[in-house]
Amino acid sequence: GAVVSQHPSRVICKSGTSVKIECRSLDFQATTMFWYRQFPKKSLMLMATSNEGSKATYEQGVEKDKFLINHASLTLSTLTVTSAHPEDSSFYICSATKTGLEETQYFGPGTRLLVL
């Protein structure tokens, strides 16, 4: 199997606070994980590629100081949205690839963030 979990599934927070989202590969090791953002009826937008033990690679236009990514182990990556604002409200999805099998991404169930 290839199961990826995300926590929390939904979060509502006040503007100015920080929110941490966890992404875990439950039954495989994932050297590489990806963080996506998706707006309603739009496709996935890659935010960053997270590699275990090293700094994440951010896509152009994504603020690395605002979206902090930590990939401390082969099964866990975290995304922290710092000083969240209403425009950060979105569906955040992580995915992971099996170490040595980089083509196929297995997606987590997503986290719906609402910033008031």
Place this chain on the structure above:
Amino acid sequence: GQNIDQPTEMTATEGAIVQINCTYQTSGFNGLFWYQQHAGEAPTFLSYNVLDGLEEKGRFSSFLSRSKGYSYLLLKELQMKDSASYLCAVYTGGFKTIFGAGTRLFVKA
């Protein structure tokens, strides 16, 4: 540039067959994915084509023509639960996957 095109929406009848097309122009190509995504949920893997031709997996089949930059997903014996978005994605290598905007399929009774 990187470009993946697929129709925005399609409607089909329960029990019928539907073909969702995808054309791509990318700087690299290692393979093409199809994912299914229900509203409010994450995408789930359907197929991965690396070589030209048709690959069949139950009710779903996927076709690839690398020379034409073209793929399609064929869904047979449509069921109501097949109503979802279908994402075409190209793996360009080096951990890079480019996703199309998705095709929303509505299956009606």
